[in-house]
Amino acid sequence: MESWKGQHHALAVVIFSSIVLCNRGNEHDSTKDGVGCGYSLLLSRVRLHNNTAKMSPSDSSREEYVYMAKLAEQAERYEEMVDFMEKVAKTVDVEELTVEERNLLSVAYKNVIGARRASWRIISSIEQKEESRGNTDHVAIIKDYRGKIESELSKICEGILSLLESHLVPSASSAESKVFYLKMKGDYHRYLAEFKTGTERKEAAESTLLAYKSAQDIALAELASTHPIRLGLALNFSVFYYEILNSPDRACALAKQAFDEAISELDTLGEESYKDSTLIMQLLRDNLTLWTSDLTDEAGDDIKEASKPESGEGQQ
Incomplete structure (x- = not known):
């Protein structure tokens, strides 16, 4: 299981993913994303259009799938929500998804993957404890169970990555998408x-x-420094440097640059994105504070170790 530090970073990443959908949930490692927003309440007011006779069969199917995805979300049946939004993505063919549709797709997958990621961390933590106690029989059982969760994680990731590769990325026309x-x-x-x-x-x-680098190239050239998607990219990219590549220096540099550039343009933010952008900026700052503290502690440990000669080593 992740340390508290890892959970903090994971939470930050998860929060962003749901933020794009009107600050609707807590992301990263929880099954529910966000900071809370009235988005889910809006769903109760959403209705299918009655003029389906004016729509082509594909348009009718698309709108019905979107509506079913919203119903599945309210019922917290996220696997079915994924199925409906995958059908939407495949229905549009070369046309890109609307902002609402891509957010629904993101939320569906985030909830499905989030539950398994949380399970994996819990099981991994138990496995470590059992190993430290020398309970080899329990460890063998846990490893098998962890393998089952990892298979589910792989399948989910492969599903969305395939959809991105075959439909979503090729059909994206705007810089934002x-x-x-x-x-x-x-x-x-x-x-x-x-x-x-x-x-x-x-x-x-x-x-x-x-x-991430491909996304960053476009974001830096086309999106404002205060744009929530650009900020969210910086947040997740910096967490990747810190947690996966074990590169705290690059993580801090990326997060700090994104924060500084956004803060200098804060007065240009429109009301519609102010809440989203400032929340992600707060997450960037929180991570910077934590990571800087970790670097300081490590530097202190290095100094302490360097001041003591290693056993068996002579003085130079």
């Missing part, structure tokens, strides 16, 4: 890197880095 989907691609490769080992972990990390 391109960054959104490339960031999403990086996120799910990162989730694979969290539990994969050896060559598979290396490949997942490389794919994460490639996706």
Whole structure:
């Protein structure tokens, strides 16, 4: 299981993923995303249009799938929500999803993957405790069970990554949607890197880095420094550097740059994105505070160790 520090970072990442959908949940490692917003309440007021006679069969199916996805979300049946939104994505073919549709897809997958990630951390923590106690029989049982969860995680990640590759990324036309989907691609490769080992972990990390960098190139050129999607990308990218690549210096540099650039343009923020953007900025600052503290502690430990000669070593 992750340390408290890892959970903190994970929470930050999860929060962003739901934030895009009107601050609706707590992301990262919980099954519910966000900070709370009236989005779910709006669903009760959503109704299908009655003029289906004017729509083509594909338009009718698309709208029905979207509505069913909203029903599934309210019923907290997220696997079915994923199924409905996958049908929407495949229905649109070369046309890109609307903002509402892509957010519904993101929320569906975030809840499905979030539950398994939380389970994996809990089981991994129990496994470590049993190993420390020398309970080999229990450890063997736990490893098998953890393997089952990892298979589910792999299947979920492969599902959304395949959809991104075949439909969502190719059909994205606006800079905002391109960054959104490339960031999403990086996120799910990162989730694979969290539990994969050896060559598979290396490949997942490389794919994460490639996706995040591609998204970053577009975001820096096309999106305002205060744009919630650009800020969310910086947040998740910095967590990737810190937790997967074990590079706190790069993590801090990326997070600090994103925060500083956004704070300098804060007065240009529109009312519609102010809450989302400032929340992500707070998460960036929280991570910076934590990571800087960790670096300071490590530096202090290095100094202490350097001041003591190692046993068996002579003075130079």
